[in-house]
Amino acid sequence: MAPVCRLLISVTLLLLISTFSLPDCNFPAVFNFGDSNSDTGGLSAVFGQVHPPNGETFFHFPAGRNSDGRLLIDFIAEGLGLGYLSPFLDSMGTNFSHGANYATSGSTIRRQNTTIFQSGYSPISLDVKYVQFSDFLTRSQIIRQKGDVFKNLFPKKYKFSSALYTFDIGQNDLTAGYKLNMTTEQVKLYVPDVISQFTTIIKNVYDLGGRAFWIHNTGPVGCLPYIMDTRLITAAQVDQHGCAAPFNGVSQYFNQKLKEAVIQLRKELHSAAVTYVDIYSVKYSLIAQAKKLGFSDPFLVCCGHGGKYNFNNAKRCGSTKMVNGKEILIAKSCEDPSSRISWDGIHFTEAANKWMYSQIADGAFSDPPFPLKMDCHRKK
């Protein structure tokens, strides 16, 4: 659907919704499941902190996020009037009273057959995140009974059924196949299995009481400098906005299957509100309109070192080298991250994330087109 058309329909529906004047859902908590696009420090808690200059714009120190500042999930938490989500895996000074973040960088829906040290894909796949969540649900209630500080650091029971459950995962399941030198056709072949495992987890969370689901589809991987730099792409495969079409085709295929799965979930989970959010179109339109929106070249990486896109896979953002016994930062930040879309060739800058949030918050990219704050109202 053309963006203008989509917008008109959304505006009409939003007007309809406001006629019924539905109240905000006042979500008391968010439980998030994802990869590095929404990791607020999970992988850092296990495998070591992300390196500077990550975090420089907003937190002013590395804050577990692969970005100069806030991620989309941070803007979502802010938008709902909640604090930032603490990573479930972070054992230090964590406050889970308003939810927990199970996102970890490099994670996939399916279990991988490689270790993180071989491939970079993490062992904390979606099924593991679910086990962590399930354990958290049970044990947090036992711990709350200890009183004092414990009572305030863990959510009350009712928050689990009133919470918003957000998902942004699947991108790494696609790139993992390419990393194994699979062809696009081979990657497509396993997509239904990936979606089926995704669906199983949503059902499991529903069985534990989750009711409001906010599911991001996957972004255009063919527009990532990481893919464009490390994969063989012919001139004929480059689309009108400079992205690698076959790789975006795989994302679109995944999204089509995901959308079908969401429609099926709505039939099966009678009390759930399942919203499908078209992050693909948000990211693609950001890249397509980069200049108009005040960004520079959408493929020029802010934090990197050399190469066509200021991206070198062997010297990613924060890479250092030893010079005369001293560690020198070589893959450093650009002067003005707010003018860039790509932070490190894989992840987005805070400025890009902020713009994306402005696009999704009112429901313009959601199916059904409900605003984030009203995501609990959809039935069946």
Ligand SMILES: *[C@@H]1O[C@H](CO)[C@@H](O)[C@H](O)[C@H]1NC(C)=O
């Ligand atoms: C935990 O976060 C909540 C906000 O979500 C805040 O009200 C509360 O004071 C925090 N508790 C502690 C002990 O920091």
Ligand SMILES: *[C@@H]1O[C@H](CO)[C@@H](O)[C@H](O)[C@H]1NC(C)=O
């Ligand atoms: C891992 O290996 C098993 C057994 O060969 C296979 O069935 C499965 O699809 C593999 N998983 C991935 C993510 O490649």
Ligand SMILES: *[C@@H]1O[C@H](CO)[C@@H](O)[C@H](O)[C@H]1NC(C)=O
């Ligand atoms: C994929 O191909 C590259 C380049 O030929 C090679 O270096 C790499 O080892 C291959 N990876 C796998 C998992 O076969």
